[in-house]
Amino acid sequence: MCITVSIHVNEITTLFSIVPRSAEPIYRQLVDQARRRITAGQWAPGTEMPSVRDLAQALAVNPMTVSKALGLLEAEGLLERRRGLSMVVAQRATAAPAADRAELLRPALERAAAQAHELGLSDTRALALFRSALQARAHKETS
Amino acid sequence: MCITVSIHVNEITTLFSIVPRSAEPIYRQLVDQARRRITAGQWAPGTEMPSVRDLAQALAVNPMTVSKALGLLEAEGLLERRRGLSMVVAQRATAAPAADRAELLRPALERAAAQAHELGLSDTRALALFRSALQARAHKETS
Amino acid sequence: MCITVSIHVNEITTLFSIVPRSAEPIYRQLVDQARRRITAGQWAPGTEMPSVRDLAQALAVNPMTVSKALGLLEAEGLLERRRGLSMVVAQRATAAPAADRAELLRPALERAAAQAHELGLSDTRALALFRSALQARAHKETS
Amino acid sequence: MCITVSIHVNEITTLFSIVPRSAEPIYRQLVDQARRRITAGQWAPGTEMPSVRDLAQALAVNPMTVSKALGLLEAEGLLERRRGLSMVVAQRATAAPAADRAELLRPALERAAAQAHELGLSDTRALALFRSALQARAHKETS
DNA sequence: GTGGTCTAGACCACG
DNA sequence: GTGGTCTAGACCACC
Numbered sequence: 001m002c003i004t005v006s007i008h009v010n011e012i013t014t015l016f017s018i019v020p021r022s023a024e025p026i027y028r029q030l031v032d033q034a035r036r037r038i039t040a041g042q043w044a045p046g047t048e049m050p051s052v053r054d055l056a057q058a059l060a061v062n063p064m065t066v067s068k069a070l071g072l073l074e075a076e077g078l079l080e081r082r083r084g085l086s087m088v089v090a091q092r093a094t095a096a097p098a099a100d101r102a103e104l105l106r107p108a109l110e111r112a113a114a115q116a117h118e119l120g121l122s123d124t125r126a127l128a129l130f131r132s133a134l135q136a137r138a139h140k141e142t143s
Numbered sequence: 144m145c146i147t148v149s150i151h152v153n154e155i156t157t158l159f160s161i162v163p164r165s166a167e168p169i170y171r172q173l174v175d176q177a178r179r180r181i182t183a184g185q186w187a188p189g190t191e192m193p194s195v196r197d198l199a200q201a202l203a204v205n206p207m208t209v210s211k212a213l214g215l216l217e218a219e220g221l222l223e224r225r226r227g228l229s230m231v232v233a234q235r236a237t238a239a240p241a242a243d244r245a246e247l248l249r250p251a252l253e254r255a256a257a258q259a260h261e262l263g264l265s266d267t268r269a270l271a272l273f274r275s276a277l278q279a280r281a282h283k284e285t286s
Numbered sequence: 287m288c289i290t291v292s293i294h295v296n297e298i299t300t301l302f303s304i305v306p307r308s309a310e311p312i313y314r315q316l317v318d319q320a321r322r323r324i325t326a327g328q329w330a331p332g333t334e335m336p337s338v339r340d341l342a343q344a345l346a347v348n349p350m351t352v353s354k355a356l357g358l359l360e361a362e363g364l365l366e367r368r369r370g371l372s373m374v375v376a377q378r379a380t381a382a383p384a385a386d387r388a389e390l391l392r393p394a395l396e397r398a399a400a401q402a403h404e405l406g407l408s409d410t411r412a413l414a415l416f417r418s419a420l421q422a423r424a425h426k427e428t429s
Numbered sequence: 430m431c432i433t434v435s436i437h438v439n440e441i442t443t444l445f446s447i448v449p450r451s452a453e454p455i456y457r458q459l460v461d462q463a464r465r466r467i468t469a470g471q472w473a474p475g476t477e478m479p480s481v482r483d484l485a486q487a488l489a490v491n492p493m494t495v496s497k498a499l500g501l502l503e504a505e506g507l508l509e510r511r512r513g514l515s516m517v518v519a520q521r522a523t524a525a526p527a528a529d530r531a532e533l534l535r536p537a538l539e540r541a542a543a544q545a546h547e548l549g550l551s552d553t554r555a556l557a558l559f560r561s562a563l564q565a566r567a568h569k570e571t572s
Numbered sequence: 573g574t575g576g577t578c579t580a581g582a583c584c585a586c587g
Numbered sequence: 588g589t590g591g592t593c594t595a596g597a598c599c600a601c602c
Binding site: 025026027061062064065068 | 600601602
Binding site for chain 3: 453462465466468469470471527530531533534535537538539540541542543544545546547548549550552554555556558559560562563564565566567570
């Protein structure tokens, strides 16, 4: 249900993980994940991205989909195109302060909060559920 | 950016709220909200839904859009159709226990948890942000 | 799932049986059943039908629905309106020969035959299934 | 009275056949037929469906009508959607055993059995009529 | 190329 | 009054 790909850049291993049949389009999953990684400083400026072909093959998606995602990230100023065709994380894409990153998390949290109330769950309960989701996620990433 | 409609049924006021140009289609917003309300028992079995035409006018959308949403809820067994009359919440749609409702909240929380980690935010910080999102939401609903 | 009503006319007991939420409209279920009963001679000419009110109450449906069904049967010449408001089976509605009645069964059989083939069932198997359906029905009627 | 369309998939020719002005809505005719074909294994998992536009043109109906039918089949888990490509028969839609397929034929047979009795036809006669309906159908399909 | 969504409006069927 | 169906056509999103 979920294809995860390890990307090794400069001795650091990060992950791309897509859910092929999610309602969220694949290119958007890629863009949003990369934006968060770069904003968090997990991919340093100058880091070289895998080629469109490699990434597409690894994720088993259409190269045009990958190309579109990278193009959007370039338009956002998060990636830069270097000579040849390889793309690198832009120089100006430095790690943002936590406050800015928190802002990027907001929409997901607001949606979850609205749903919790529609479901009649107490704030306490909702928070407990979120805590266990965070822990489950942490456990999954280390494994 | 967001159209909210008060629906008064049996002296209870609940809300339908849609975001017209969201990526999420309108009919799906309606289905998901109604599913949560019904599962939470906020709309008791037998509760009469507003007519398709009324709801469509109130939300300023096409009647077919509303009809599609209600049709899907019927297929799910959450609404019942009474020929010649408006639809009602199904008898078998009793309030689910909190554990089941929690399950419905899970996907949203998992997505938020994954994003939090991608953004490099600590669990503590993510929880604090969620707490304030819940409070903001509560404040918004009472007003 | 199925409301059955015994109608006692002239010492003969016949049945009206409707499935309230079937895709087939109620009035049509009534018309089709009555047509078959009359054509088969099970309700002799002159037999008095129950009043619209009684029938509607017994079947728990809207009187307009019953009225519409009886009206259609009258238009077909199978029922006649007598002084007062009671309706009776028409004098010219004599029992049809079996060949004519077979013709009325045809559409249902053709639909079943088409479905059997679409389901990849052999003719032998389909016939065996129909035989058991006939027997189950007979058993149900005598009980 | 009846539009039949040959669909050639993987060297196999199957049929879609609709009755445009039947009481049964077109989209439902399509859903029911496809469900039977798939359940019978006549359309193997992975079989590619014609595109919505092609099918709509062939049947001379609106694309949305076809789309609605295919959407319902997807919700049932019988078809799978591949983004940007046409839909295919779902992998998990394997040929059901004859006993299960017989179950799908049951409603039609029960209706026919009830009608036969209401018409006062003997079981023997009803069976004979069904046999000839099956043969007539077979003859029609081969021609 | 594919399907999805929404709109506008007509018409029907049911009760 | 209610919902259901279908059409025509526009526009979008994805691959």
